[in-house]
Amino acid sequence: MFTIKNTDSGTEARTGELKTAHGAAKTPFFMPVATKLTIKHVTPMELEQMGGQAVITNAYVTYLKPGMALIKDACGVHRLMNFNRTIFSDSGGFQMLSESFLKDISDKGVRFHDPFANRAHFLKPEDVIQIEREMGTDVAMCLDHVPKVGSNLADASEATRRTHVWAERCKRYHDAHDQQSIYARRQLLFGIAQGALHRELREKSAKFIDSLDFDGNAVGGLCIGETREAMLKALEWQIPHLNPERPRYMMGVGSPEDIIEAVSRGVDCFDSIYPTQNARHCHVFTRTGTIKLDRGKYSKDFTPLDPECDCYVCKNFSRAYLHHLSRSFEWTHHRYLSYHNVYWVVKFLERIRNAIDKGEFEDFRKEFKERYRKNKDK
Ligand SMILES: [Zn+2]
Incomplete structure (x- = not known):
């Protein structure tokens, strides 16, 4: 599923290959964001022609619009978007940072606001995995609780604890469905480590997420307003505890300067709205x-x-x-x-x-x- 080809002698940088149900992506790679099932202003054909290997979609936003009935009628997001390479799906954890989406949150799940229809939806971690199975994405992400930037130790600790409870539930549900999408294709599941900017939490979270044996591990909750130094420090706290034989995904990073620094610390994939938003x-x-x-x-x-x-x-x-x-x-x-x-x-x-x-x-x-x-x- 993930093989390492070469490792740099002076840094943690490495090249490799991530195999999914839609081909092999050479790592490290960057994924443009297609939250509403399109990259803004770039077509799937253009992305393929320029050598783009993957995009990332969003489970919660897709669930709201266009809704799961249409996704299932299309037999998944690959066919609907006409993109035949690797598609990731983020869970909706990131949307919880937005007050226009989040209503309330408990260990049971999240009550989201639907800004399109002005009503509320309650989603359990298992519901989010089911949405991702119905989307038929190649890599599903666990539901996580992203603490706000600058969260104090108590708040960050609570969000990280909840992220761990949800990660276990996501894994159990995914395993119970043979780690497959509803289209009977193998779907990888990545865990997400949190911990805000607290060293002890970052280390603990990386160890815990790594122990659950996901297909890959993500470093989440960064690039949301902290300084570059703080971001790289948080990354350095977690990397040593994330199994080097699994792909490491740094979420939300897209500036050329951040990407090259993260690669040198051992990161294999990235996603961000940075290139299109800057454009x-x-x-x-x-x-x-x-x-x-x-x-x-x-x-x-x-x-x-x-x-x-x-x-x-x-x-x-x-x-x-x-x-x-x-x-x-x-x-x-x-x-x-x-x-x-x-x-x-x-x-x-x-x-x-x-x-x-x-x-x-x-x-x-x-x-x-x-x-x-x-x-x-x-
Ligand atoms: Zn150019």
Whole structure:
């Protein structure tokens, strides 16, 4: 299911392969987010053509809209979305951070608010796994209780304890259904370790989640407003306690600088809205840093977004033209900039994998960090 190909000699970085019911994904990889069953402004065909290997959907949001009847009529999300590679599903734990979704929470489950229909739904951990089985995703995530950023020890401790109770229940339910989706395909189940920014909790949670023998382990509850230093520290507390033979997934991480640091600490997969959300704000990735394309200084710049990128947008359009589209509120600029940013991150992970395989990861990381700070727009 998960094999390690090469491990870097100077860091914890490694390459490998995660096999799912929809093929093998080379690790480390990045997943764009398709919460509403689409990546914003990038088609599944485009993602496949650029070498994207996986996307992540969301169980709770799918349950609300379009609802499980349609998903089952379509025989699962792969067919509905027409995406034939690996699809993950997050549980809905993250949505609990939003006051527009969360009503109340107990060990029994979560009472969610449905903002589309203005009514409440109660979901047990087992219900969430059943939704993911009906979605037919290749990798299901356990329901977790994500503590808010900066939670005190008592609150974080309670959320972590509840995450552990739910993880056991999710695993039991999934095992009782032969670890399969309702379409009789093998579905992997990943546990999620929590613990906010408290060392003792992070370590305890990683040990506990690892002990449940999931197909993979995720580090959750980070990248929600803490500093990069705090995020990396929390990651370092958990990594040594997560079985190296299982894939390690860091949830919510998507900036190039965070990705390369997490890879060096032993992370194998990532998801984030970062590339597409940044694109919609005209923030564009380049090898010398993120540029803010709506700035006046780009109005007469006839170079590509990133001269070293070979995506369709960089090969065909100038910064000046894309700047003009963004200033004219022509929404095609969302398409073009999202395409470039997703392409850029997919190729960035490809370059990271090549560097690890060639034993050149440390040099690659050093050079990346030096160059990425150069032309960054503040
Ligand atoms: Zn490009």
